[in-house]
Structure formats: C-alpha cells, structure tokens
Amino acid sequence: MAAAHCERQVIPGRRFQTVREILSEQSTMVIAEQDGVPSLDILFDHMADAVYLLDPESSHILWCNRAAHADLGLAAQEVLNHSVLSLQKDVTGLPQWSDIAQVIRASDCYTFVGRHRHADGGEMPVEVNTTHFAWGGRNYFLSVARNISKRLTLDPQTSTRDERLRFALNQAMDGLWDWDVVSGAVYFSPQLKRMLGYGPDEMTPHVDTWTHNIHPDDRDQVMSLIDQHLRGRLMRFEAEYRLRNRNGHDVWVHDRGQICERDAQGQPTRMVGMVQNVTDRKLLELRLEKMASIDDLTQLPNRRAGMAVLAHQVELAQRGGLPLCVGVLDIDAFKAVNDQFGHAKGDAVLHQVATLLRQTLRPCDYVYRSGGEEFILLLPDVQPETAFAIAADIHAALESKDWEADLGMDALTVSIGLACFPLQTPAGKLLDLADLALYRAKEQGRNRTCGPHDTVQHTQAPDRQRELP
Numbered sequence: 001m002a003a004a005h006c007e008r009q010v011i012p013g014r015r016f017q018t019v020r021e022i023l024s025e026q027s028t029m030v031i032a033e034q035d036g037v038p039s040l041d042i043l044f045d046h047m048a049d050a051v052y053l054l055d056p057e058s059s060h061i062l063w064c065n066r067a068a069h070a071d072l073g074l075a076a077q078e079v080l081n082h083s084v085l086s087l088q089k090d091v092t093g094l095p096q097w098s099d100i101a102q103v104i105r106a107s108d109c110y111t112f113v114g115r116h117r118h119a120d121g122g123e124m125p126v127e128v129n130t131t132h133f134a135w136g137g138r139n140y141f142l143s144v145a146r147n148i149s150k151r152l153t154l155d156p157q158t159s160t161r162d163e164r165l166r167f168a169l170n171q172a173m174d175g176l177w178d179w180d181v182v183s184g185a186v187y188f189s190p191q192l193k194r195m196l197g198y199g200p201d202e203m204t205p206h207v208d209t210w211t212h213n214i215h216p217d218d219r220d221q222v223m224s225l226i227d228q229h230l231r232g233r234l235m236r237f238e239a240e241y242r243l244r245n246r247n248g249h250d251v252w253v254h255d256r257g258q259i260c261e262r263d264a265q266g267q268p269t270r271m272v273g274m275v276q277n278v279t280d281r282k283l284l285e286l287r288l289e290k291m292a293s294i295d296d297l298t299q300l301p302n303r304r305a306g307m308a309v310l311a312h313q314v315e316l317a318q319r320g321g322l323p324l325c326v327g328v329l330d331i332d333a334f335k336a337v338n339d340q341f342g343h344a345k346g347d348a349v350l351h352q353v354a355t356l357l358r359q360t361l362r363p364c365d366y367v368y369r370s371g372g373e374e375f376i377l378l379l380p381d382v383q384p385e386t387a388f389a390i391a392a393d394i395h396a397a398l399e400s401k402d403w404e405a406d407l408g409m410d411a412l413t414v415s416i417g418l419a420c421f422p423l424q425t426p427a428g429k430l431l432d433l434a435d436l437a438l439y440r441a442k443e444q445g446r447n448r449t450c451g452p453h454d455t456v457q458h459t460q461a462p463d464r465q466r467e468l469p
Contacts, residue, residue, distance in 0.1 A: 096247030306368025
C-alpha cells in the first residue's frame with residue numbers, strides 16, 4: 001500500500017512519471033525485465049534504508065520508499081510533498097538547507113549525520129548519504145538515510161577503557177574537541193559538527209574554524225580565558241558564549257576544557273574540552289531578565305529598571321556637575337478612556353503613547369513606565385529650556401496624531417512636570433520635584449508642562465522656552 005502510493009507521485013512540471021521510470025531512463029540503470037525477477041518498486045519497498053527523492057530548491061520530498069515513512073511511524077501522506085526539514089532535527093530553516101544544497105551539488109556523495117523525528121515524539125539517529133542527478137532538464141537529490149542507533153554502541157568485550165570513556169563522553173555531551181596547541185589542528189566530534197549544522201566530513205579541522213564561528217561580541221573574552229589557562233593563570237578553561245550555526249543563528253554553548261599534555265619544557269601541547277548546547281536555558285534566562293526589567297505592555301523599561309538608571313544618572317550629575325532634567329508624564333483623563341472604551345483600548349493607548357515617546361525623544365534620553373498611565377523621562381546633559389522644548393515636541397506629536405483613525409477616539413493629551421539639576425537641588429530630589437510640577441500642570445488645566453514652582457504653562461517651543469523658576 002505505502003510503496004505503491006509513494007512511487008506514483010507526480011514529478012512537478014513533467015508528464016505523469018514514476019520514480020522507477022525516471023531511474024530506468026538513466027544510462028547506468030539496467031533493469032532485468034524477465035519472469036521471476038522483482039520489479040524496481042518491489043526492491044525499493046524491501047530496502048532496509050529510507051530513500052527520498054528531493055527537490056533541491058524547496059527541500060520538498062517528491063517520492064519515498066516504505067521505510068522512509070514507516071520507520072518514523074508516519075503514513076506516506078505525512079511525508080510526501082512536505083519539506084525534508086520537517087523530519088530532520090538538525091537542519092533548521094531554508095538558509096541552512098540552501099547552504100547544504102550547494103555542498104551536495106559540488107560533491108559526488110554528501111554525508112550528513114543527524115536525527116529524524118519519530119511520530120511518538122522521539123528521535124532516530126541517521127546517517128544520510130545524498131547524491132544529485134539531472135533528468136528531463138531538472139535537477140534532483142536522492143537521499144538514503146540509514147538508522148545508526150545500533151552503531152552508536154560499543155562492544156564491551158573488544159573496546160578499551162579509554163575508548164569506552166571517550167564514547168560515553170561523546171554521547172553524553174553535545175560535542176568534544178581535541179586541540180593540538182602547537183600545530184593548531186583540532187578534532188571536532190560529529191556531534192559538535194551536527195550541532196553547528198555541518199556534516200561529519202565538513203569543518204576544516206583547525207582552531208581558526210572555531211574562532212571564526214565565535215560571536216564577535218564574545219570572541220575576545222573566550223580567547224582571553226583560553227590564554228589565561230594556557231599561561232597557568234586559570235586551572236581550567238570554562239565559558240558560556242555564542243557560536244554561529246551554519247544557517248546564521250547563534251547557539252549558546254557551555255564550553256569546558258583543560259590542558260592534558262605538555263612538552264619536556266612544561267609548555268602545553270594538547271588541550272581537550274567538552275561543549276554543551278545551553279541555548280534553551282540561556283534564552284529562558286534572557287526572557288526572564290527581560291521580564292524583570294521590561295514592561296510587557298509598552299515594551300519600555302519598567303519602574304524597577306528605570307529607578308536604577310535614574311540613580312545612576314543622578315550620581316553622574318552630582319559627581320561631574322552635569323545638568324540633568326527629570327520629567328513625570330501623565331496621560332490626561334485616562335480613567336475616562338478605560339471607563340468608556342474598556343481596558344483593551346486603554347492598553348492600546350498606553351502602547352501608542354510609549355511608541356510616540358520613543359520616536360520623539362533624543363537617542364540619549366531614557367523613558368520608562370512608572371505604573372498605570374505615568375511615564376518618567378530622563379533627559380541628561382540638557383538645560384531647562386531644552387527640556388521644555390523636548391516636552392513641547394511631545395505635546396505636538398500627540399496633537400498631530402490621528403487618534404480617531406487609529407483608535408476611534410478623540411485626541412489625547414498629557415501633562416508633564418519637569419525638574420532640573422543644578423537649578424533644583426539636591427539631585428536626589430528631582431523625581432519628587434518633577435512630581436510636584438506634574439501636580440501643578442494638572443491643577444492649571446492639564447495638557448501642559450510645568451516646573452515645580454510654575455504658575456505659567458509651557459506647551460510650545462521655542463517662543464515659550466525659559467528656565468525653570
């Protein structure tokens with residue numbers, strides 16, 4: 001059932017042809033057509049290895065034999081016309097596929113060791129050998145995948161203790177490396193190559209290959225730690241950093257290594273190490289860090305992160321005598337928005353205001369959401385008149401926005417309170433003074449900017465620029 005279904009797949013752009021017909025037309029294929037000799041489809045159906053005919057451009061599976069889907073617990077229709085990437089756990093994304101496809105075209109036979117997904121959620125280790133050929137003016141890849149799970153064991157009777165130990169480490173970790181410090185040659189284990197998206201016969205075995213794949217932001221630190229270990233300043237090398245995968249994305253690894261051989265003068269000659277893929281853990285840590293410091297609704301820094309930056313800016317202002325202005329911005333009549341339109345619309349308003357603030361403020365300025373409808377502005381190295389000009393730009397941006405078209409509501413306004421150092425002292429009280437200024441702005445009718453002792457509104461620039469009283 002499965003073999004017949006697989007074989008009769010139509011090759012796009014051609015008349016209705018079976019894979020048997022394609023292969024039989026190759027000059028090197030000889031099929032015995034006589035009684036008692038199984039046909040080609042029967043031979044494919046009884047192969048122990050999985051066979052896939054692939055479209056090199058899209059990676060789609062055009063034909064497969066029975067083992068190609070049955071060994072994975074899948075039906076033929078769950079494999080055919082799907083991308084081979086849906087089966088392969090170690091090739092992610094078309095960019096990596098395109099890179100591998102170029103290597104296949106340039107090779108007589110390309111070998112890749114990876115893992116195929118099983119329908120039950122498990123995985124099957126496979127060695128895939130792929131060749132390429134042309135037929136009828138079109139190119140094809142023919143892949144033969146062999147289950148190597150039995151190969152990934154050692155005979156305890158014939159293997160040495162060192163071989164068993166090396167085997168266990170190689171299987172337990174995501175990669176091993178063995179570096180000849182003198183020559184620069186490096187052995188990269190198949191698992192390590194697979195983690196980076198390469199086949200077992202790829203990756204030039206040299207230390208330069210490794211350093212080239214280290215993320216530029218991490219490279220200096222990693223090489224410094226290795227150098228310190230080689231000079232005896234660290235007992236072992238250990239680092240977490242990013243390696244560039246073949247398809248261009250970063251893989252976070254935990255790398256540990258140690259010198260294992262020295263020459264007669266005590267100089268290191270060989271260093272070995274183990275690599276573990278910690279991408280999932282690292283991304284979770286980064287997400288948690290972001291959640292701890294970023295307001296989820298507005299994607300601005302939250303109060304906790306903002307207060308830390310404020311304290312740092314105040315310290316810099318006091319130490320260097322630099323000017324610093326702090327603003328407290330509050331959306332006018334925000335409760336009415338929630339009451340009239342609902343909290344979902346209120347959340348949309350907060351997001352829109354946050355976006356406008358990011359677009360209006362200078363690159364060196366800092367804004368965070370303090371809570372509710374209140375935002376804090378940190379304006380470093382500005383005189384009061386410049387701070388009021390920035391506030392006027394915020395009022396103008398809100399006024400020019402088409403709130404009716406975007407959110408179906410009347411225009412929104414904000415009130416802003418400003419306090420500046422060294423005009424108002426001490427610097428540690430700037431937030432309190434800005435909050436007092438906001439109260440004055442609200443008291444005077446909203447939609448304006450005030451200083452802590454203002455009796456006159458400031459909503460426009462430059463004709464209303466002046467220093468805080």
